[in-house]
Amino acid sequence: MEHELVIEAGQTERNYWRDLFRYRELFYFLAWRDVLVRYKQTVIGVLWAVLRPFLTMVVFVFIFGRIAKLPSDGVPYPVMVFAAMLPWQLFATSLSEGSNSLITNSNLISKIYFPRLIIPASSVIVSFVDFAISAALLALLMLWYHVWPGLHLLALPIFTIFAVVASTGAGLWLAALNVEYRDFRYVVPFLVQLGLYVSPVGFSSAIIPEKWRLIYSLNPMVGVIDGFRWSISGGRASFFLPGIWIGLAVTVLLLLSGIWYFRRMERTFADVI
């Protein structure tokens, strides 16, 4: 099994995808570590995962549903908001985890070799734990309000992957920028906060005027959130298909450009981190 390893300028480029596969076990271990650490460090870790989306949902229902009296698009307002909280939270956590991941693992990067893509990719996994907890909460909420999803629920994994791909793409950009410019980490929480209000989390995207709908769909989370609402409401929530396609195109573009930029910067990570 002895193989000859050749190191020269530009060499890692060529072996990249093969190496990525070879280091898959490291990917599992890093993800496992992050999950372990996350729920060890915070005693109220699980409680926190429940409270944060729940309280946000309560506030949104109060402001958008009760005060602004926005339409709830065929499902009870709390269910509608929480169905959006779920993918939004997945997106937001994996985006911020991903963009910080290189900095928090800088000791690994400066000391050993492995395809760096593993780090932001494995950090996304952590957000799935929170996602699972919130999903259970959503199920309870749906029981409470007697919302039955039916077969539409089968589309949910597709939209989940959609959200993960979008956050990975953006996360790769931010992670690489974070290494190069350390003050980028102040930008990320702001982006996440802004995104919460720009994306249709607290309200239905149906209230967006028709002529703006396509432009609004450039935000990939619009398609994801619409998709989530549609699949858990059994198709009762509105569904804007052109918007989904636009969101999907943006997402794929984000991922591909993210990988491209990350790979371009990757070579110098060990030197600048």
Add this chain to the structure above:
Amino acid sequence: MSDAIITVENLGKKYSLRHQRNERYTALRDVIAEKALGFFKNLKSGNGVSVSKEDFWALKDVSFEVQRGEVVGIIGRNGAGKSTLLKILSRITEPTTGKVRIKGRIASLLEVGTGFHPELTGRENIFLNGAILGMTKAEIKSKFDEIIAFAETEKFLDTPVKRYSSGMYVRLAFAVAAHLEPEILVVDEVLAVGDAEFQKKCLGKMEQVSRGGRTVLFVSHNMAAIEALCSSGLVLAEGKLVTRADAKAAVETYLRQLSRRGPLPLDTRRDREGSGMLRFISVELAADNQVRVPVFQCGASAILSLRFKSTGERELRNVRVAIGIDDESEQRILLLDTALLGQDFRTLPSRDGTIQVVIPKLSLLPGRYHFTIFASVSGVIADWIKNAAFFDVEGGDFFGTGQLPPQGQGVFTTPHSFHVESKATAKETKEPASVS
């Protein structure tokens, strides 16, 4: 083809040093500010003033071969390119030019404890660290018992490693790395950590690895260890390969090269901390009459000349300068500090100058001493280079008798005298002895 396990051809690594910025990393706001400033300057003067970038070759045209089973000592001063070479070999950073061919798995003890997470238990960390070092899960499982036996931490397997003593921590970390069984083992001077007993164990492991026919690259400043453990040596200076010979010849070359050295440059050192308000750029040894010397003499005067430059426009205020001196086992044995003397520099001229640290009569015994250089400006650390360089002390005539304590009788001496008192006088001078 020969049985070379590592073939290095014309290896080179270039770094770009940024001169205007002294931060360890770039901040976006600085880049924006700089660009904006440059833009306005362009408007005014018409020609662009950009950040001066200077290329620095950490390694240049290095070629050598390592045979299977060889134990190679890599020798060179700080900044000679040793760590860069190791980093390229372990693929952490890519070379700028040249080519390396390696047959087999390479593992380095640069990595001791890399990826250990303080919140995780010993058991969890063994798996994690093993995976990081490139072991498969099955491999780790099969060696698990061996690892904990070597580390002697059975009792604390399920304790988070943040509660470990530093000795235990290092033992566990080393145990994982030592059981990696690579074809090529790279050992950097991590052996200085841990207690003497453990160091012995580590060196033992290294010997065992090399006897098993595997290849070891050993980086150390300890010439005795190199001579004892290595079969051959490789001397680097300023990024170039100076000698590739057997261990003894390599050590000799290195020592000869040392004795001819001029001022030791510090400005290329990257492992420094501080704001950079003031920066040490070189250090030089001098004796009595400011004459440059290769080594100090015990009992004679010793002067360390530190050349510095400052980056600010204004003169520097309240500058504290300190030199910490360590012996070979990295034990801090002396601190020379302007603060101790109440002699912080009120002001230092801007731009550049030399600070001389004068020891009128050196009391260190023959041996090698490493030193750390520190400076702060108005309480803010400006430059801090740990283990900046070392100096050697040769035997001298401390007492005017031509005699010095034999080796093993301490690291320094001090003026002293012996007196005999008769019983009668002892009664009269019965004062409490002052103990400090």
